[in-house]
Amino acid sequence: MSDHTxxxxxxxxxxxxxxxxxxxxxxxxxxxxxxxxxxxxxxGMVLSILFRIQLGWPDESxxxxxxxxxxxxQGGRIDPAFYMSMVTIHGTIMVFFVLTAGLSGTFSNLxxxxxxxxxxxxxxxxxxxxxxxxxxxxxxxTWSLLIESGPASGGWTIYPPLSAIPKAMPGSGxxxxxxxxxxxxxxxxxLMGGINYISTVLNMRTKGMSMTKMPLTIWAFLxxxxxxxxxxxxxxxxxxxxxFDRGFGTSFYLSDIFIGGEALPNHGGSPVLFQHLFWFLGxxxxxxxxxxxLGISSEIIATNARKPIFGYRAMxxxxxxxxxxxxxxxxxxMFITGMNPFLGSVFMFTTLIIAVPSAVKTFNYLATLWRxxxxxxxxxxxAIGLVSLFITGGLTGIFLGNASLDINLHDTYxxxxxxxxxxxxxAMFGMFAGVYHWYPRLFGKMMDERLGYFHFWLxxxxxxxxxxxxxxxxxxxxxxxxxxxTSFDFMKEWLxxxxxxxxxxxxGSLAQFIFLYNxxxxxxxxxxxxxxxWNSNTLEWTAPVEHMHGNWPGEIPWVYRWxxxxxxxxxxxxxxxxxxxLSETMSSNLPGDxxxxxxSKANH
Amino acid sequence: MNISIAQQLKSSTKAILLFVLLTISSTxxxxxxxxxxxxxxxxxxxxxxxxxYVLLLIAAVFAFAVINKTLKVLExxxxxxxxxxxxxxxxxxxxxxIFFLVLFLGYVYYEFTTHGRMVLPESASEHGAITDNLFNIxxxxxxxxxxxxHILLFYFSFKYKGKETRKAFFYSxxxxxxxxxxxxxxxxxxxxxxxxxKAWTNITAPAPKEALTLDVTGKQFAWIVRYPGNDNAxxxxxxxxxxxxxxxxxxxxxxxxxxxxxxxxxxxPVNRPVKFNFNARDVIHxxxxxxxxxxxxxxxxxxxxxxxxxxxxxxxxxxxxxxxxFDYLLLCAKxxxxxxxxxxxxxxxxxxxxxxxxxxxxxxxxxxxxAKQIQEAAASVAKAKEEKLALNTHE
Ligand code: HEM
Ligand SMILES: [Cu+2]
Ligand SMILES: [Cu+2]
Numbered sequence: 001m002s003d004h005t006x007x008x009x010x011x012x013x014x015x016x017x018x019x020x021x022x023x024x025x026x027x028x029x030x031x032x033x034x035x036x037x038x039x040x041x042x043x044g045m046v047l048s049i050l051f052r053i054q055l056g057w058p059d060e061s062x063x064x065x066x067x068x069x070x071x072x073x074q075g076g077r078i079d080p081a082f083y084m085s086m087v088t089i090h091g092t093i094m095v096f097f098v099l100t101a102g103l104s105g106t107f108s109n110l111x112x113x114x115x116x117x118x119x120x121x122x123x124x125x126x127x128x129x130x131x132x133x134x135x136x137x138x139x140x141x142t143w144s145l146l147i148e149s150g151p152a153s154g155g156w157t158i159y160p161p162l163s164a165i166p167k168a169m170p171g172s173g174x175x176x177x178x179x180x181x182x183x184x185x186x187x188x189x190x191l192m193g194g195i196n197y198i199s200t201v202l203n204m205r206t207k208g209m210s211m212t213k214m215p216l217t218i219w220a221f222l223x224x225x226x227x228x229x230x231x232x233x234x235x236x237x238x239x240x241x242x243x244f245d246r247g248f249g250t251s252f253y254l255s256d257i258f259i260g261g262e263a264l265p266n267h268g269g270s271p272v273l274f275q276h277l278f279w280f281l282g283x284x285x286x287x288x289x290x291x292x293x294l295g296i297s298s299e300i301i302a303t304n305a306r307k308p309i310f311g312y313r314a315m316x317x318x319x320x321x322x323x324x325x326x327x328x329x330x331x332x333x334m335f336i337t338g339m340n341p342f343l344g345s346v347f348m349f350t351t352l353i354i355a356v357p358s359a360v361k362t363f364n365y366l367a368t369l370w371r372x373x374x375x376x377x378x379x380x381x382x383a384i385g386l387v388s389l390f391i392t393g394g395l396t397g398i399f400l401g402n403a404s405l406d407i408n409l410h411d412t413y414x415x416x417x418x419x420x421x422x423x424x425x426x427a428m429f430g431m432f433a434g435v436y437h438w439y440p441r442l443f444g445k446m447m448d449e450r451l452g453y454f455h456f457w458l459x460x461x462x463x464x465x466x467x468x469x470x471x472x473x474x475x476x477x478x479x480x481x482x483x484x485x486t487s488f489d490f491m492k493e494w495l496x497x498x499x500x501x502x503x504x505x506x507x508g509s510l511a512q513f514i515f516l517y518n519x520x521x522x523x524x525x526x527x528x529x530x531x532x533x534w535n536s537n538t539l540e541w542t543a544p545v546e547h548m549h550g551n552w553p554g555e556i557p558w559v560y561r562w563x564x565x566x567x568x569x570x571x572x573x574x575x576x577x578x579x580x581x582l583s584e585t586m587s588s589n590l591p592g593d594x595x596x597x598x599x600s601k602a603n604h
Numbered sequence: 605m606n607i608s609i610a611q612q613l614k615s616s617t618k619a620i621l622l623f624v625l626l627t628i629s630s631t632x633x634x635x636x637x638x639x640x641x642x643x644x645x646x647x648x649x650x651x652x653x654x655x656x657y658v659l660l661l662i663a664a665v666f667a668f669a670v671i672n673k674t675l676k677v678l679e680x681x682x683x684x685x686x687x688x689x690x691x692x693x694x695x696x697x698x699x700x701x702i703f704f705l706v707l708f709l710g711y712v713y714y715e716f717t718t719h720g721r722m723v724l725p726e727s728a729s730e731h732g733a734i735t736d737n738l739f740n741i742x743x744x745x746x747x748x749x750x751x752x753x754h755i756l757l758f759y760f761s762f763k764y765k766g767k768e769t770r771k772a773f774f775y776s777x778x779x780x781x782x783x784x785x786x787x788x789x790x791x792x793x794x795x796x797x798x799x800x801x802k803a804w805t806n807i808t809a810p811a812p813k814e815a816l817t818l819d820v821t822g823k824q825f826a827w828i829v830r831y832p833g834n835d836n837a838x839x840x841x842x843x844x845x846x847x848x849x850x851x852x853x854x855x856x857x858x859x860x861x862x863x864x865x866x867x868x869x870x871x872x873p874v875n876r877p878v879k880f881n882f883n884a885r886d887v888i889h890x891x892x893x894x895x896x897x898x899x900x901x902x903x904x905x906x907x908x909x910x911x912x913x914x915x916x917x918x919x920x921x922x923x924x925x926x927x928x929x930f931d932y933l934l935l936c937a938k939x940x941x942x943x944x945x946x947x948x949x950x951x952x953x954x955x956x957x958x959x960x961x962x963x964x965x966x967x968x969x970x971x972x973x974x975a976k977q978i979q980e981a982a983a984s985v986a987k988a989k990e991e992k993l994a995l996n997t998h999e
Contacts, residue, residue, distance in 0.1 A: 081942040155939045161904060162887040162940060168824070169941040255905025256843040259824070259886040263846060263985060271888055271903050305764070306772040314782045336890070337901045338882075338908030341808035345801050352793045352800075359789040360782065362753060367781075369760040371773035375690070376697035376765065384701075384761055391753050395746040402742065402796060404735050404803035408897040411890060411937040449693065450675060454668070457700065464711065472719035477894025479937040482945035489929065493722055507664060567772035574771060 022132075024124035027547050029131050030110035031442055034435070036131075037102020038519070040138055043145075044093040045509050047086045054078045056502025058484035058495070072150065080483040081170045084153035087481060088171065089145060091156030092179070094424060095285065096186055097141065100228075101134045101193075103431045104292040108197045108221040110438060114540035115215050117206025117557060119550040122199040126192045133189035137182040144178035152179035155481055157282070160253040160274050164245045167260045177246070180239050187236045190228050197225035206539070208559035212316075213578070215538050215563040216309060219316050220295025223323040224288050231284040231327070238277030245269070272337050279330035286423050287326040290390075291319065293430020294361060297383035299563075300437050301365060303536045304380035305372030306574050308564035311364045318357030325354040335403045336410050344403045351401035358394050362387065373567065373574070377534065378452025379437035385460045386429040393422020396471065411481075414474025417467050425463045432459075432515070439519075440533050444545045445526030451518040455511060462508025469497050537563045537577045561593060691768060698765025705758035709751070724894055725925050728932065728953065730913040731807045732897030738803055742796060811879035811911035818870070819881045820934075821852045822889030822902040825943040827934060828852055829870055833863030833968060838881070843905075846885065847981035849974070856970050856978070866969045870934065870951045872914050873959040879911035890938035893951065895921075901938060914953045921953075 023029060050069075053062060054077075061076035072082035109127065113120055121127045144151040153171025154163040158179065166173040201222045205214070241252040245266075253274045254266035302309040309315060331339065331347030365387045374380065396418040399405050409415060432455075439447050473494050478485065485491035485498065532541040539559070543551045557579035565576040570588035582589050682692050727733050764772075811817075819830040819838050828851050832838045839854050839861020846853035854861050872878050882891055884902040891910070892899040900910035922930045936947035954962065 079942075080945070084939065084942060084944075153942075159888055159938075165887070168887050257886055257904050258843075258846045261848055261985075262988060263843070267905075270906060272906065306766070308774065308776040310775065311777045311782050313777065314786075336899050338903060338906065341805065344808070345804060348800060348804065349797055352797045353790075355793055356786060356790050360786050363785045364782070366753065366756050366760065367775075367778075369757070369764060371775065372760075372764045373766045373770050373772040374694065374698070374761060374764050376694050381697060384757065387757055388754060391750065391757075395750055398746055398793070398796065399739065399742055402738070402800035402804075404800050404807060405739055405742065407807070407899050408732075408735065408894060410899060411892070412894075450679075453693070453697065454672070457704075458668075460704075464708070468711070468715055469719050472715065472723055475720075475723035477724050477892070479892060479935065481939040483942075484945055487946035488933070488935070488948065489931075490933070497719065503661065507661065564776065567774050569774055 022128060024120070024128045025547070025549060026109045026113050026121050026124065026127060027442070027551075029127055030106050032131050033101060033105035033109060033134070034442070036135060036138055037098050037106060037431075038516070040093050040097040040102065040142075042512075042516070043142060044090050044098060045512065047090040047093075049506055049509055050078065051083055051086045051090070052502040052505045054083055054484065056499040058486050081153060082150055083483045084155075084169070084481070085145075085151045085171045085175065088153050088155055088158075088179075089141070089151050092152075092183075093141065095156055095289065096183070097134075097138055099289040099423070099427045099431070100190065100285070101138075101186070103289065103427060103434075104221060104224050104228075105131070105134065105193060106431075107217070107292055107296060107434050107438070108193070108225065110442060111217055111540060112197055112200050112221055113204070114441070114543060114551060115218055115538050116201060116204065116209050117539050117552075117559065118200060118204035119552075119556070121196045122204060123196055127196050130189045130192035130196065133185050133192065137185040137189060140178055140182035140185070144175050144182070147174055147178070149173045149175060151175040157275075157278060158242075159278075160242060160245065160271050161257055164242060164253060165257065165259060165264070166246075177243075180243050180246075184236060184239055184243075187232045187239070190232050194225040194228040194232075197221055198229065201225075206556045206559055209578075212313075213559055213562045215295075216298040216312070216315055216319075217292075217295040219319055220291045220298075223319050224291045227284045227288050227291075227323055227326065231281040231288075234277055235281035238274055238281075241277075242274065272334070272339065275334050275337060276330070279333045280327075282333065283330040284326045286419070287322055289423055289427045290430075291322070293386060293427040293433075294319070294390075296430045296434040296437070297365070297386045299538070300379045300383040300433050301368050301387075302564050302566060303437075303534050304375040304377055304383070305369050306375065306566045307368055307372045308562075308566055309364070310367035310370075311360075312562065312564060314360055315364055318360045321357040322354060325350060325357070329354055329401075332401055332403075332406070335406045348401060348403045352398065355394065355398055355401070358390070362391055362394070375534075376453075377436065378447070378449055378456055379433045379534075381453070381456040381460075382429045382433035382436065385456065385463075386426050386433065388460075389421050389426040389429060389463065392468075393418055393420075393426060397422065408477070409474060411479055412474035413470045413478050413480055416480050417470035417474060420467045420470075421463070425467065429459075432456075435519070437534065438540075439522065439526075440529030440545070441540055443523050443526070444529050444547070445522050446529050446533065447522045447526060448518050451514050455514045455518070458511035458514070459508055462504050462511060465504035466501050466508060469501060473497065532577075535573075535575045537565060537575050539578055542577065542579055688768070691766070694766040698762045701758045701761040705755065705762075708754065708758070725921065726916075727895070727897050728914055728916040728921060729896040729898065730915055731803070732912070733915075734803050734806075735897050738799055741799075745792060745796070807912075811909070812877050815877035815879040815911055816873065817879045817881065819852065819883075820891055820902070821883045821885055822891065822936065822940070822947075823851065823885040824887065824941045825936070825947040827891070827936075827947070827949040828885075829867050829949065830854070830969075831865040831867060831963075831966070832860070833865055834963075835860055835863055839864050845982070847978070847985045849981040850978045851885065852883070854969075856975065862970050863968045864970070865963075865966045867966065868949070870949060871959055871962045872951060872953045873956050874914055874917045874953050876956075877911055877913045879909060882908045882910065887940050888938050889936045889940050889947070891934055892937035893932065893934050895932045895951075899937060917953045917955060918951075919954075 020028065063076045065073035065078060066076045069082065072079045150170050152158065152175040153169055162168050163172055163176050201218060244250040245252050245254055251266035251269035253271050254264065254269040257264040257266060298309050298315060329347060329351045331343060332351040335344050400409055400415065400418060436447060436452055439445065478491050478494060485494055529545055531545060539557055542557050544553060559578045560581045561576065561578055563578050567574045568576060568588045571585055576585055582593055678692065679689055682689055727736050817832060817838055821828040830838065830852065837860040839856070839858040841853045842855055843853055845855060854864065856862065880891065882900050882902040884904045886904065889902040890899060891902055896912050896914060898910055898912050900908050902908065918932060922928055932951035932953060934949050934951055936944055
């Protein structure tokens with residue numbers, strides 16, 4: 001064992017740069033992803049507060065806005081074009097940079113090798129490149145906020161022709177070019193990450209870690225990576241064609257356009273083609289976001305309820321079902337683009353089927369809590385919050401998936417409420433849960449729990465105050481992406497509600513500073529973490545608290561059982577880690593334990 | 605140990621309070637009404653609600669401070685008594701979940717009864733009545749699921765909160781149960797799909813022959829609406845004819861086009877189906893008529909259509925909503941540029957005689973004067989094109 005350690009020390013004389021900057025260690029890369037993700041999240045949050053100020057107080061002027069934004073807020077009032085830019089960049093940052101890269105980048109990197117018992121990723125070098133591509137695209141996206149003509153402004157879905165013609169709005173000039181470049185690099189990063197995750201999970205599991213003994217986190221990360229690898233290239237193609245239309249005079253998406261007193265020569269293209277390409281990624285993308293969060297919460301709920309996750313197999317099957325179905329539902333974002341009504345029916349059918357595995361997951365979470373011994377760590381609170389949000393948002397999806405109802409709901413605040421609850425908030429809760437739970441593994445320190453409680457309760461209340469009323473605005477026919485609600489008489493009655501939402505959003509954002517304070521303070525001043533603070537079964541808690549290359553000083557632990565032997569009758573402690581052989585737990589073994597393990601061994 | 609917790613609590617609380625207070629005070633001092641409040645009742649009201657919320661904010665911060673202090677005292681006494689804080693927190697959070705459940709259900713009830721009353725009035729179109737019905741059924745089903753699952757979730761969280769003395773029940777799966785809760789949602793969803801599908805196919809079926817056909821084109825940031833005129837036939841159009849005067853490129857050599865009308869308000873006869881031919885000139889727009897539960901994207905280069913049958917006149921709707929200023933609207937729902945938030949046209953539903961009278965007040969768009977203007981505009985478009993080509997060849 002000690003031989004091994006010295007071996008490592010000899011061969012990895014590390015400089016500051018190789019340790020902290022161009023690190024190839026998956027744990028360091030996870031931290032890099034997390035911290036970049038947090039910074040991007042703060043940027044996204046500040047943007048949202050700025051445009052919430054506009055929506056909450058459309059008739060008032062705030063001189064500090066002019067100080068902050070200069071020409072974009074003359075007289076202290078936000079410019080409509082810049083409002084659109086902020087909404088666009090907010091959406092892009094939150095969807096891609098925080099909840100895709102920040103969430104699965106962090107936890108796939110941290111947990112895949114540690115939970116399956118591998119020394120590192122299949123290709124540490126590509127892993128490093130993946131982070132730095134992500135970093136580069138974050139820098140470009142952030143930088144685009146500062147340019148003269150303003151950042152991209154057509155919404156995070158950047159539908160052409162709006163995004164293709166610089167004349168159409170200020171943000172469609174240089175801002176959109178930067179957006180496209182940034183996203184192209186982002187896709188490259190996501191692909192490098194995804195390929196790595198897949199090959200690591202498939203090839204590098206430790207002895208005994210069969211696919212059906214993997215923690216649900218790993219299943220979720222694996223399926224997420226598969227979704228990403230299969231769908232991001234399509235977005236890439238869509239983006240490249242858009243770059244061609246913008247720069248080289250092609251007409252993939254453009255036809256018969258008369259703008260600014262000029263008829264454009266483009267002919268024969270179809271704007272709807274872009275929407276198909278975009279949503280072919282876009283819908284899987286929302287599951288790329290939620291599946292890691294679901295995996296994380298499965299793990300945290302089982303650990304803290306001190307119970308096996310209920311229906312482990314059903315959980316895996318429903319994840320696979322969701323992953324598969326998410327490729328054939330993209331058309332539900334396009335019911336009223338004028339596509340063939342029959343096609344609409346098909347997409348309606350597939351969309352409502354996808355609600356079934358989602359429902360199964362929810363019921364299984366509830367059954368896991370039933371008769372548990374629930375330890376309310378902050379992570380557990382956020383995981384329970386996730387379940388609540390997933391239910392609420394999933395149910396509104398059933399309205400939207402019904403094409404005949406979507407006619408009246410599409411592009412209204414109802415959709416905003418739906419996806420902020422089910423994706424924005426639920427996945428964000430998954431990310432928080434993950435950070436609180438695995439902080440000891442990331443930094444070797446504990447976070448302050450009491451601050452975590454405050455953070456959770458304030459955030460949970462704020463989320464419902466912010467997003468719940470939006471459903472009703474949508475039902476009153478208030479469209480999304482409106483700069484103000486003062487131009488229509490019937491929308492004026494929502495002014496007070498909007499102010500309430502803005503205030504709740506501001507308070508909720510303030511609550512995030514509790515988290516930030518807790519996070520950064522604990523890195524330096526947190527209590528030192530014990531080996532296995534949550535009495536968890538998974539392998540990552542068997543590795544030393546101090547990070548080291550190769551994760552385990554000696555041999556990688558072998559795995560003998562599934563990860564959910566919590567509160568097993570006949571065993572004194574309420575947990576049995578995966579690396580404890582069955583021979584040591586004779587008093588608690590069940591017939592099924594032998595079945596799978598021995599069966600698979602016999603096959604080898 | 606006790607002391608370290610206390611100290612840490614103090615410094616963290618202080619830092620947070622300071623930050624919150626600084627933010628609030630700067631926001632307050634920066635916020636000023638643009639209009640002198642005293643002269644304008646509306647903005648005065650705005651001012652009052654603003655200060656009301658600021659007060660609320662301050663109250664919330666105080667509540668935070670109080671709770672934090674209470675917790676601190678609690679923690680200290682617990683430690684002194686040699687109890688584990690972990691267990692206390694399990695209890696506290698478990699109880700919070702029950703409070704939250706009650707508050708949450710109350711809040712949801714409040715939302716449905718207050719904001720739920722502010723939604724669109726009853727549908728003014730035939731198909732809308734059907735989809736509204738479908739909506740209500742979906743709302744009831746999902747509402748029941750919503751309430752039951754939330755009660756279970758938060759109640760379990762309370763009931764099974766961690767105690768040192770309890771051991772969780774090792775229960776890994778129950779195939780039968782899981783089968784039930786797969787199949788039941790599947791059946792319920794299948795029923796909803798079928799009813800939705802039926803409604804959807806009816807709505808998207810071809811418009812009846814007697815429908816009034818209108819041509820609606822979106823441009824940044826207005827709607828151009830063309831009526832067929834007396835012959836009840838719209839003249840054809842072509843993209844190459846589009847210019848600043850002939851905005852949608854109507855082909856005025858077409859006999860049917862000569863009597864076409866361009867209007868600033870859409871008048872619709874009640875109980876007669878109306879079919880919209882949608883198009884866009886520059887970017888994608890979406891023609892959204894919420895009161896008729898109708899929406900269709902308007903796409904450059906790709907014609908789309910939507911038809912429905914209005915069933916309630918504007919006059920009747922004003923009575924029903926008890927709002928003498930009520931109007932139907934067509935508004936833009938697909939982000940289309942900086943002024944996307946203000947792209948509207950009024951729709952007026954009237955009875956047949958009123959409709960006929962209204963039609964007679966409208967003069968056809970195409971006159972000799974217009975013909976001249978169109979020619980000039982076309983010439984200038986052609987010239988701009990030539991110049992651009994010339995520039996290109998110079999380069
Ligand atoms: C129960 C399952 C779900 C169903 C049936 C469903 C259905 C839908 C439908 C039909 C739309 C399109 C609405 C419209 O634009 O008119 C939509 C929008 C959306 N959904 Fe879901 N959804 C479900 C779950 C989710 C989940 C789990 C996520 C993410 C984690 C999600 C994220 C989104 C997002 C981001 C949008 C809006 C995209 C945009 O237009 O900007 N949905 N959903
Ligand atoms: Cu989708
Ligand atoms: Cu528009």
